[in-house]
Amino acid sequence: MAKVLCVTSGKGGVGKTTTTAALGAALAQAGEKVCVVDFDVGLRNLDLIMGAERRVVYDLINVTNGDAKLPQALIRDKRLENLSLLPASQTRDKDALTDEGVERVMGELREKFDWIVCDSPAGIERGAQLAMRHADVAVVVTNPEVSSVRDSDRIIGLLDSKTVRAERGDEIEKHLILSRFDPARADRGDMLKVDDVLEILSIPLLAIIPESLEVLRASNVGCPVTLNNPLCAPSRAYIDAVRRLKGETVPMAIPTDRKSLINKLFTRRAA
């Protein structure tokens, strides 16, 4: 049975697109047939993070409006043959998405893929609600910072009321990814602790993604971080997240990139 996973957060800039690309690629690396879908109409970026920006011909709006067929709009990843991208439109706005069109496209995607990973736009309005509407699983991306946690709380409320599953009275599976986590700051007590965020939002933890240069490097070259450097700390966290999504029990850890003692002393002092 295909699963629709929505990556959402409320707040912008917390790492939704990075997470969509990383989870999508890691699922494909684990042998699943995956499509990542960009719902951020007008501000598409998933194509850029996936390195497919020059291959976009048709987009989600063209397909929902019936101007193009789904296979015409799907972009097959050049590195992983079982990974595809359905890009968003850059010229239209979110009102161009119709409820019926999205429902039909999600149905077609469910027939073709094992996992459909939807990248939600920021905010709590129509675009974000359409991205989560057909989800079976939601991944809420949160930074350990007050405004991000507050916005995530609003999004969790919407997941429990505005999704098809919620309206049917079914439970929607919700997971938390705590991203841009800085263990040094947490040690000093200047950051919300993992337990604090979990207690406040009360949804289960899927992964802790450490703040890392590798995420920036991967976006610079247009490659999901899990493909660009599978051994770096954020990639290991995303790969563990995918194993958990697939039902495995994996002990939770905050992966770190090994540093020499001198290097460690330096970064601690500088931070």
Add this chain to the structure above:
Amino acid sequence: MSVLTFLKPRGSGSVARERLQLILAHERAETGRPDLVITLREEILAVIAKHVEVERDKVQITLERGEGVSTLGVDIEFPVSALPAKKRARA
């Protein structure tokens, strides 16, 4: 790292936690999502209001979730004048 860091009782992270707990409890109540702390606060207030007059913002309710046991902290501040005359005379 300065000596002051050691003297400071806690980092800013715990302030963030308390502010968030408070604001989210209110926002959840506004958006119609039941929140345990808010429900407890309202009901405790109602019970107290039957006997003494208290200001709403003088009632602090905190919930600390621990591994095995959770603790509910209720901190109510009221002026002596708010106590009924009979009790004051006895005291």
